[in-house]
Amino acid sequence: MQTVAIFGVGLIGGSFGLALKKAGFKGTIVGVSSEATVRVALERGAIDEAAPMADAARGADLIYLAQPIGRILDTLHHLDSYVNSGTLITDAGSTKSAIVATARQHIGRCAFLGGHPMAGKEKRGVAAADAELFRDRTYVLTPDDPAELERQPAKDFLGWVRRMGAHPVVLAPEEHDRIVSFTSHLPQLASTALAATVAEQAGDRLSVAGPGLADTTRLALSSFELWRDILATNNVAIEQALNAYIRKLEHVRDHLRTREIQSEFEIAAALAATLRK
Amino acid sequence: MQTVAIFGVGLIGGSFGLALKKAGFKGTIVGVSSEATVRVALERGAIDEAAPMADAARGADLIYLAQPIGRILDTLHHLDSYVNSGTLITDAGSTKSAIVATARQHIGRCAFLGGHPMAGKEKRGVAAADAELFRDRTYVLTPDDPAELERQPAKDFLGWVRRMGAHPVVLAPEEHDRIVSFTSHLPQLASTALAATVAEQAGDRLSVAGPGLADTTRLALSSFELWRDILATNNVAIEQALNAYIRKLEHVRDHLRTREIQSEFEIAAALAATLRK
Structure with a gap:
């Protein structure tokens, strides 16, 4: 693995670049992003150079898609013609079934491996990128076929994920989406619905609130932009979780x-305590 | 106001004693609590001496009930015969309708003023008591009759509440209970129900969770002991909030x-942002 192309050099893509270097990667990291993002990513050392999508894809041994889900789906529709046969494409999207299904249709099956690092921050963008973002966090991999993990490019990629301090967990795409509908998407919607209910019923009396309201509504600060694609691509599981x-x-x-x-x-208290271990 | 009796010298009662002294109160603070609690409260200087309930009540100008709600209701059933006519009884219970109704029945009406400081901490007990607990927090007062606030003992009490840095807000007991059913009791039950749902549906896959699950389930750590009386004395409003x-x-x-x-x-995001101002 000599050349890595990161598509979408935001918080996750930028952190992946920084973490790769910190883990000892000596090859070239090419960024595909907007001009403004590329500038900051170069300054921070998250990428070594920038290129348009087609050029970056042609030269890469690993293509890391860290865009919003809708952009990942779009990229997968166009990527196959540019990519070498030995290249591994992986992604960091928060839902997996739609992405894996799109890759199956548009990319040679063995060249794609779905992924989801269970890591994040309140702040977004490459300015908040962090070489330690993945340390001690679960990194979910969702092969369409378990044999994908046995190919050398996938083994190389997994080696770097482990060297970044992350813990790989292999799940079927549908199982991943069912689990995160409870552990990630439901908490978001529970928090949003709680804040919206309080706004309607007691929005003029917020001085009469205990400190717990702030905790339970912190997620409600999240931007809809980030969630639109998640809700659209996992709506069946999310309906069941709700x-x-x-x-x-x-x-x-x-x-x-x-x-x-x-x-x-x-x-409930036992679960909350387990989460804090 | 020369002598204050605090019934239940836990986090709130102990903080009230410490805050009174910090605000310049030079009289005597008598604590009514278990032997173990009294020992720590004396060490911390939250009270000056301890006494049994009847003795403490007889000598007090202000009686501050900071017990659990069930104990406050119980105390109100027995207190009237011990109390001087000039004494003000107030409380710090988290629900107000049941307490105010019980006081109306068992205590001379003008001698009782319901209260609820909107302050708290994760840690309980007098060891966690803090002279600054009430600073910049709302202190709700729920007079059964607005004239209660015009009596001198109530004016004196309110003066001390303000000197502690708290902001008094006057509400009818039922209005208080309706508001906190949304701003305090609903967040607790939303968090408990969320944690219980996740435990049932994905309890064996907690490594596959985003950081938001921890935030939204922090309240679920709360002990049921604390909540039993709240749920029992505000169940109609809580049902409507749910x-x-x-x-x-x-x-x-x-x-x-x-x-x-x-x-x-x-x-939802606008409400969450307002809460953080």
Whole structure:
């Protein structure tokens, strides 16, 4: 692996470049991004040079798609004709089924490996990129066929992921999307719906709030731009997650004065404690 | 106001004692609590001496009830016979309708003023007490009759609340309970129900979670002991708050791929930003 092309040099793409270098990568990192982003990415050393998409794709051993999901889908429609047969294409999109299905249709099957680093920050953009972003975080890989992981380019890529300090976890794309609908997409929508409900019902009385409201509505600050593609490409799993949550809230509502509610508090506290280990 | 009796010298009661002294109170603070709590409260200087309930009540100009709600209700059933006619009784319970109604029935009406400092900490107990706990926080007062605030003992008490740096807000007990059902009780139950749902559906895959899950489930760490009395004494308002939240979640679920969801994100983000001002 000599040349890596990063498409979309934002927080994740920029961090991938910085982390690769910190892990000892001596090859060339080419960035494909807007002019303004490229300038900052070069300054920060997240990329070594910039190129248009077609040129970057032609010369790369690894193509790392770190764009928004909609742009990744778009790129996959056009990439195949530029790519060498030995190149691995991987991505960092937050949903996997739609991306893997699009790659299956438009890219030679063995040249694509879906991925999702479970890492992030409140701040976006390459200015916030961090060589340590992936350390001690799960890095999900969603091969369409497990044999993809046995090809040398995939093994090389996995080696670098491990050297960055991340922990690879292999999941089927649909299983990934079902899990994150509960562990990531549901918390976002629960927080957004909570903030919207409070705005309608008590928005003029926010001085009368406990400190817990700020915690539970921090995610509600997220931009819709980031979430539109996630909601569109995982809507079936998200609907099911919302239904499970609504059923749980109805159960809580119907048992406010019984022992049932104590058991929900205990299950919930155990999960919250496990998350903090 | 020469002598203050604090019933229940935990985080709130202990902080009230420390804050009184810091604000310049030169009288005597008597604590009514368990032996172990009294020992720590004396060490920390939150109280000057300890006494049994009846003795403390007899000598006090101000009685500050900072026990759990159930204990406050119990105390109000027994306190009237010990209290001097000039004494003000106030409380710091998290729900107000049940407490104000009990006081109306068992205490001479003008001798009681309901209160709720909107302040707290993750840690409980007098060891975590803090003279600055009330600074820049709202302190809700819920007189059964607005004339209560015009009596001298209430004016004296309010003066000390202001000198502690808190901002008094006057609300009817039912209005207080309706507002906190949205701003405090709903966030707790939303967090508990979220954590319980994730535990059931993805509890074995917590390594595949974004950082937002930890934020939204921090409240789920709360102990049920603290919440049992709140749920029992505000269940009607909490049911309505849960219903409004469930309706909002259903609306979100039914509009995942439409512009409607963008407007919910915007309303929610505006509320979350206001909370952080």
